[in-house]
Amino acid sequence: MLPKINDLVFIQVASADKKETEKECKSRIADDEEDFYLIEIPIEVGSGRMKRLFVGDELSVYFLTDNGVKNYFNTYVLGYADDVVQLVRIRKPDPEAITKIQRRNFLRVVAELELAVKLKDGTRFVAYTDDVGGGGVSFLCDGKFKLTEGDQLYCWLLIPYKNGSIEHAPFEAEVVRTKSLENGRTLVMLKFASISDMERQKIIRYCFERQFDFRNR
Structure with a gap:
């Protein structure tokens, strides 16, 4: 199962700084292409600050199914796209790579x-x-x-x-x-x-x- 347009996704960004890695952000899928998603600029949960992402940033992402189960996948930032607002392009995961267990090794x-x-x-x-x-x-x-x-x-x-x-x-x-x-x-x-x-x-x-x-x- 893959997330769909308008689904909320929750993101953690890989960093050598453990405190930064532990921060959770939320975003929404704005568009769905064959090999990538376009997501809105993430917002830090709690502070409400926008989270700036850079090309190559490694992300641990989860989304919720209708029954509330968290589904995790790892991905990375491919680039950006301008619509009414700027969007972030991320690599779409292989459906087989989605798991109910969080993996924290990212792409390192x-x-x-x-x-x-x-x-x-x-x-x-x-x-x-x-x-x-x-x-x-x-x-x-x-x-x-x-x-x-x-x-x-x-x-x-x-x-x-x-x-x-x-x-x-x-x-x-x-x-x-x-x-x-x-x-x-x-x-x-x-x-x-x-x-x-x-x-x-x-x-x-x-x-x-x-x-x-x-x-x-």
């Missing part, structure tokens, strides 16, 4: 990819990601690099695809959180601060390839 996948990092003071180093997603990445680095919440980084991610091609995705990111590990290394969690739609789509494509691999193991 575990992946060890090479990441070139440049700090504001000009320091450069190469690290390897711990996971990647359409909203950000986390990576492991030597503890000597003293990174703190709010730091701005300039990064270049090396992305290998299943067909053998390799892409580079440059972006600016903000440190959301760091965690010191027992082996002296540091886990650094980033959210994208500035990334082009094209570069974000490269990362999302990689995530979907990885998800497909995991499902078929």
